Amino acid sequence: MTVYTYPQPNMSGGVDTLLVSTQASLNAFVPLTLLFVFCIVLIGGAMSQKRRTGTADIPMWSTLAGISTLLIALPMSLIEGLIRLDWLIIVVVLTISSGIWLFLDRNRNEI
Amino acid sequence: MGQIKFIGSLLLITLFTLAIMNYAINFGTDNDAVVNLDQETKVSNAKSSVEGEVKTFSVQVVSNSSKSFSENTQDPGDEIIGGGGTFKNLFLNPLAAVRSIFGLANDKIFGGNKALAIIPTALVAFLSIVALMYIYKTIFGKNPD
Numbered sequence: 001m002t003v004y005t006y007p008q009p010n011m012s013g014g015v016d017t018l019l020v021s022t023q024a025s026l027n028a029f030v031p032l033t034l035l036f037v038f039c040i041v042l043i044g045g046a047m048s049q050k051r052r053t054g055t056a057d058i059p060m061w062s063t064l065a066g067i068s069t070l071l072i073a074l075p076m077s078l079i080e081g082l083i084r085l086d087w088l089i090i091v092v093v094l095t096i097s098s099g100i101w102l103f104l105d106r107n108r109n110e111i
Numbered sequence: 112m113g114q115i116k117f118i119g120s121l122l123l124i125t126l127f128t129l130a131i132m133n134y135a136i137n138f139g140t141d142n143d144a145v146v147n148l149d150q151e152t153k154v155s156n157a158k159s160s161v162e163g164e165v166k167t168f169s170v171q172v173v174s175n176s177s178k179s180f181s182e183n184t185q186d187p188g189d190e191i192i193g194g195g196g197t198f199k200n201l202f203l204n205p206l207a208a209v210r211s212i213f214g215l216a217n218d219k220i221f222g223g224n225k226a227l228a229i230i231p232t233a234l235v236a237f238l239s240i241v242a243l244m245y246i247y248k249t250i251f252g253k254n255p256d
Contacts, residue, residue, distance in 0.1 A: 070131070074138050077146040085146050086219070089154060092135055093216045099127040100212070103120040104238075106112060 020081045030076065030083050034069050034091060041065035059102040066095030114245045121205035121238075125165045128212050132158045157215040164208035167200050176200050198249070202242040210235050 009021035023029045042058075042065040050056040073091045076083040112120070132148065136158070139147030148154050167173075176197045213231035221227035 067131075070135065074135060074144075077139060077144045078142055080145045083146055085148075085150055088135070088146055088148060089151055089219050092131060092148060092154075093219045095131055096128050096212055097216055097220075099131070100124050100209070103123045103127065104112075 037072050038065045038069045041068045059105040062098040063102045066098040070095050118201050125208040157211050160211040161208045164204045167204045173200050198246045
């Protein structure tokens with residue numbers, strides 16, 4: 001069995017070094033974190049709304065989840081080695097796609 | 112979905128897209144971000160394209176095209192009117208903006224794969240058909256459904 005070891009992060013330069021070091025060791029760290037945020041907001045919000053009102057507005061929660069993910073991804077773009085350009089573009093495009101779904105969706109107050 | 116809701120949806124999609132793109136780009140520019148959305152030429156081109164299409168929604172352009180539509184003359188026996196400039200502004204320009212957005216989505220989410228391009232292509236084709244049906248309905252006064 002292969003044992004993988006990772007170097008301990010040196011946090012004397014700031015706590016963000018911990019994230020950069022983890023990302024350097026595990027390339028899927030940031031995309032999975034963003035996916036986690038997206039899913040938490042989408043599923044949590046939709047389920048909560050369904051419990052309260054009986055219906056879940058999935059397009060609205062999808063858009064909110066996209067915007068939430070974008071707000072997490074944008075500060076990551078300030079630090080080198082944390083997020084890649086194509087990941088940021090995918091987050092932006094997913095947010096816009098969710099917005100298209102929301103605006104073209106039939107809402108309840110429509111006649 | 113009614114005609115006004117359809118036009119409103121297309122317009123809101125273009126404005127939402129511009130807001131998100133400009134926010135992300137300006138955030139990176141203002142804070143000297145290492146990774147900025149503006150570094151990708153396809154994103155910049157899509158943004159310019161959407162901005163170009165949404166400019167036709169200025170009051171002046173829409174007023175002029177509406178005037179040309181309402182001032183059309185109709186000869187006796189004609190069933191339809193001639194002017195169609197309003198539809199270019201109200202339907203076709205926002206539709207072109209949505210097409211640019213879907214083009215970017217196809218390239219960045221599906222990797223520009225021609226086999227998967229059928230998904231955004233089918234969506235844009237559907238929206239185009241709906242727009243054409245609404246134009247038909249307005250000109251001929253008949254229900255395309």
